[in-house]
Amino acid sequence: MLKLKDLPDSKILTKFAERYPEANIDGVMHFLTLLRVGSDLSDVLDNFLGQYGLLQGRWWVLILLMREQDLTSTPSSLAEKAGVSRATMTGLIDGLDKEGLVIRVTNVEDRRKFHIKLTALGQSKLDEVMPEYYRRVDRLMSILSPEEGDVLTSMLIKLQNNRDVFK
Amino acid sequence: MLKLKDLPDSKILTKFAERYPEANIDGVMHFLTLLRVGSDLSDVLDNFLGQYGLLQGRWWVLILLMREQDLTSTPSSLAEKAGVSRATMTGLIDGLDKEGLVIRVTNVEDRRKFHIKLTALGQSKLDEVMPEYYRRVDRLMSILSPEEGDVLTSMLIKLQNNRDVFK
DNA sequence: AGATTATAGTTAGCCGACTAACTACTTGTC
DNA sequence: GACAAGTAGTTAGTCGGCTAACTATAATCT
Structure with missing residues (x-):
């Protein structure tokens, strides 16, 4: 799932928002954070289970x-x-x-x-x-x-x- | 990532908690919900992107x-x-x-x-x-x-x- | 300068998902 | 009761990740 390590900072998002005025910067950050944390926790769980084969x-x-x-x-x-x-x-x-x-x-x-x-x-x-x-x-x-x-x-x-x- | 569709209900978790008294039922539910929602939103995003190849x-x-x-x-x-x-x-x-x-x-x-x-x-x-x-x-x-x-x-x-x- | 070590990118082969197609069996309908 | 349609499970082939090993090039250290 979400692999992206390098989440955009507000500077990058602002640059994107200039080209794409539809962007709601806060909403995007919250959304990406959710995907990222979910993915990382899932990886951690896999890692844990891997210790038991x-x-x-x-x-x-x-x-x-x-x-x-x-x-x-x-x-x-x-x-x-x-x-x-x-x-x-x-x-x-x-x-x-x-x-x-x-x-x-x-x-x-x-x-x-x-x-x-x-x-x-x-x-x-x-x-x-x-x-x-x-x-x-x-x-x-x-x-x-x-x-x-x-x-x-x-x-x-x-x-x-x-x-x-x-x- | 989390594929499981059938999240445990509190009845099942209680049964598991009898065998495994370490279980914190609420914590597990919150944890699984996070994994599940993250996974589902990621799927939805993939689906959206798929429409654009x-x-x-x-x-x-x-x-x-x-x-x-x-x-x-x-x-x-x-x-x-x-x-x-x-x-x-x-x-x-x-x-x-x-x-x-x-x-x-x-x-x-x-x-x-x-x-x-x-x-x-x-x-x-x-x-x-x-x-x-x-x-x-x-x-x-x-x-x-x-x-x-x-x-x-x-x-x-x-x-x-x-x-x-x-x- | 030459040898060693490190880095960039690719290739080969594995793994766990998927869909589509197939076999075997059951159900439902005339 | 035969035949069409549906269901259960497997197989074959694909896809996007991965690691390990390889080639080419650069950097470092005597």
């Missing part, structure tokens, strides 16, 4: 399975919930299967489907990662007061709901 | 060149400012060169380098995209008051500066 894609699959009562789901359902294509989910499951973190079980009721099940090894991988993940998130977010956190989220949701204006 | 990578290169006094820079400098590897920058410049939006000019002072220069066609591509881009950003961000925008950015910067706790 995971990446966001695989990690979410494990978590989605753990959410299920019987620790089981189907590739299609996982793909939809994880926000990736079914083809991508095939690859993610391949990798997790190879490492023994999940298993594919044939579904006798609908032979098009598989049951994807979290294994004991998969659960123990989560048990290894999640406590540390939660501690890190807590440390990260504790720079904001609980009230600030609520305000942040409410503003983000407003932007989220307004994003269609960009389409 | 651009993607974020190429678009930033054009903008970085336009920031320069003589509309000229080097691949290394562009790579660093854009936050991509030099190898990736080679590919971006290849594409832009092929479309005539930038040109490579040999550098007689240091024959290892090239001058990468924005062409008139490249400038006119920006002139086509930027006004609409600024209008969209303005419309998006105008859901927040100027004061809210400032508060948002200041909280984001706090998180940004605190992200090393994750490492």
